[in-house]
Amino acid sequence: MRTEDLIRRLAAEPAPQGRATPERGLALALGAALPALCLAVLSLYGARADIAGYPLTGVGALKVFGGALVALAAARLAAGLARPGGGVRGLAPALVALGAVAAAGVLLPATAPVAAPLGAAVSGALHCVWPVLPLAALPLAASLAALRAGAVTRPAAAGAAAGLASGGIAAMAYALWCPADDPLLVALGYGGALSVIAAAGAALGPRALRW
Amino acid sequence: MDEREDRWSAAMTTARSGDAAAYEALLGEIAELIRGAAARRLAAMGLGAEEVEDVVQETLIALHAKRHTWDPERPILPWVRAIARHKTLDAARRLIRGRGRLHARPVEELAELIAAPETAPAGARRDAEALVARLPARERGVVAALAFEGLSVAGAAARLSIGEGAVRVAFHRALARLTRLAKEPPAAPGATTEETA
Numbered sequence: 272m273r274t275e276d277l278i279r280r281l282a283a284e285p286a287p288q289g290r291a292t293p294e295r296g297l298a299l300a301l302g303a304a305l306p307a308l309c310l311a312v313l314s315l316y317g318a319r320a321d322i323a324g325y326p327l328t329g330v331g332a333l334k335v336f337g338g339a340l341v342a343l344a345a346a347r348l349a350a351g352l353a354r355p356g357g358g359v360r361g362l363a364p365a366l367v368a369l370g371a372v373a374a375a376g377v378l379l380p381a382t383a384p385v386a387a388p389l390g391a392a393v394s395g396a397l398h399c400v401w402p403v404l405p406l407a408a409l410p411l412a413a414s415l416a417a418l419r420a421g422a423v424t425r426p427a428a429a430g431a432a433a434g435l436a437s438g439g440i441a442a443m444a445y446a447l448w449c450p451a452d453d454p455l456l457v458a459l460g461y462g463g464a465l466s467v468i469a470a471a472g473a474a475l476g477p478r479a480l481r482w
Numbered sequence: 483m484d485e486r487e488d489r490w491s492a493a494m495t496t497a498r499s500g501d502a503a504a505y506e507a508l509l510g511e512i513a514e515l516i517r518g519a520a521a522r523r524l525a526a527m528g529l530g531a532e533e534v535e536d537v538v539q540e541t542l543i544a545l546h547a548k549r550h551t552w553d554p555e556r557p558i559l560p561w562v563r564a565i566a567r568h569k570t571l572d573a574a575r576r577l578i579r580g581r582g583r584l585h586a587r588p589v590e591e592l593a594e595l596i597a598a599p600e601t602a603p604a605g606a607r608r609d610a611e612a613l614v615a616r617l618p619a620r621e622r623g624v625v626a627a628l629a630f631e632g633l634s635v636a637g638a639a640a641r642l643s644i645g646e647g648a649v650r651v652a653f654h655r656a657l658a659r660l661t662r663l664a665k666e667p668p669a670a671p672g673a674t675t676e677e678t679a
Contacts, residue, residue: 272636272639272646274535274538274539276646277542278506278510279506281505281509281543281645282503282509284546285500286498353551354552354561355548355561355565355568356557356560356561356565357553421548421551422544422568424564424565
């Protein structure tokens, strides 16, 4: 077929009606995943005994608001990457958000009687935070599906951003139960989990986001 | 600043409100830009100029399908260039993987290659059909229409209600996939393949 004929045919197609933008799709995917994951955590593990005031304690705030901050910043980054030629809009705020959350984790005074030595913190973190990984699978799948409605030209970066956003959502939900109270342990455990999920997103991106 | 920027932004905005003529003129200009960029990139990668028009059509189809990802608040040229770059590199990777040779020939000629088993022993035809059955639905439909039923590209496009460019793209992808599938060991014991190397 001649290119002119193709163009004539494309132009004759009716204009799309209110297509889902990547921003709206991502907001929907992550927004719907949060209550679903909270339900999953409550039914699988239950809630912490002190859950009522917990998000206002130092470590509780780190998990809940830190997770929300990371999720928002990373979702914004991912949505920007779903528009060709947009560059990496939102990279700076995402890095600032990650840095602020990490710094809060390291600088918060330990509430545990004796701050655990580094080795114990690492093994404790691995032991207690791993459920965040399977929890993040749902938002990750949903956000990759939402990104497919856009046009991603850097699939590994967009996948990593979607992974980070999913990890933030999963961390918020898991905070309902997560018994870890040592800020260092929380920073290491959640930081490690977020890195793993971001890496999974980066690995899945090139396959999942082809168009 | 590029004089096309404002003109194209305005044209795309008009096109979005349903002005097909403006959209057609815009796509024509965009095709020029894509053609230039694709020709430069493919040449730099040592690929033939005969692929350029296929890449242009594939890119136009992709840009058309993703036209909602242009944000009217942002410049349109970087958007067009990013799509052209992405689709050209995509096509180039595919061409290099397929060693270029298979893809350098017109679809009609390749369809005859697949259809050839008709004169070969019945087993070979069955093998070909078994391989084709493992393709994704759209590619399967295209291969069946072109190779087994001998339809023209236009005929296959009409049958499947997709564009002719999309038929070509699906057919090339199907060929690449069939090549891969044929190299895998046969699924059933005792099945014969024509692979000798």
